Amino acid sequence: MDTNDVVTHTVHGKVKWFDPAKGFGFIVADEGGPDILLHANVLRNYGQSSVSDGTVITVMVQITTRGVQAVEVVQIDAPMSLGMAFMLGDDETMASPEEIALLPIEPARIKWFDKSKGFGFANVFGLPEDVFVHIEVLRHSGFADLAAGEAVCLRIMDGARGRMAVHLVSWEAASREVD
Numbered sequence: 001m002d003t004n005d006v007v008t009h010t011v012h013g014k015v016k017w018f019d020p021a022k023g024f025g026f027i028v029a030d031e032g033g034p035d036i037l038l039h040a041n042v043l044r045n046y047g048q049s050s051v052s053d054g055t056v057i058t059v060m061v062q063i064t065t066r067g068v069q070a071v072e073v074v075q076i077d078a079p080m081s082l083g084m085a086f087m088l089g090d091d092e093t094m095a096s097p098e099e100i101a102l103l104p105i106e107p108a109r110i111k112w113f114d115k116s117k118g119f120g121f122a123n124v125f126g127l128p129e130d131v132f133v134h135i136e137v138l139r140h141s142g143f144a145d146l147a148a149g150e151a152v153c154l155r156i157m158d159g160a161r162g163r164m165a166v167h168l169v170s171w172e173a174a175s176r177e178v179d
Contacts, residue, residue, distance in 0.1 A: 008060045020050040037069040046073035047172025050144035103155040113146040132164040141168040
């Protein structure tokens with residue numbers, strides 16, 4: 001088969017599961033049908049190293065001899081965009097999705113993140129202090145894990161113990177938001 005003969009179409013669905021360690025996961029299409037393979041390389045081409053279970057996703061797929069496979073991620077709609085609100089640590093302050101969306105996007109790199117501990121830290125470019133990143137913020141932002149050195153963009157609020165991320169987007173997704 002010639003590469004020009006490859007037929008793709010757009011599919012909307014939800015991430016059934018994705019394992020960054022294994023390098024793949026599956027999507028369940030809204031219209032039903034077989035599970036769709038989502039390979040880590042396809043996700044990385046979108047600018048994300050992981051995606052959380054249940055995240056709404058739009059992909060271009062093709063049918064291969066091994067089944068239906070995602071070949072390009074078109075859009076990821078993090079669960080947060082569906083109406084989550086965050087309690088800021090020990091504070092009694094609540095931040096609505098609308099308030100969070102108004103915060104500026106700040107470019108950062110992940111200093112370290114330990115999934116088993118449920119948190120990590122990032123550094124905003126040009127600022128000396130660490131920014132706390134909780135695993136629930138990752139999940140609500142559509143991520144399953146983060147790697148040290150990964151470039152991301154954060155929406156940050158001041159909490160009782162310092163600056164903390166309340167929303168996270170991949171570097172590439174943030175550049176699409178700005179354009």
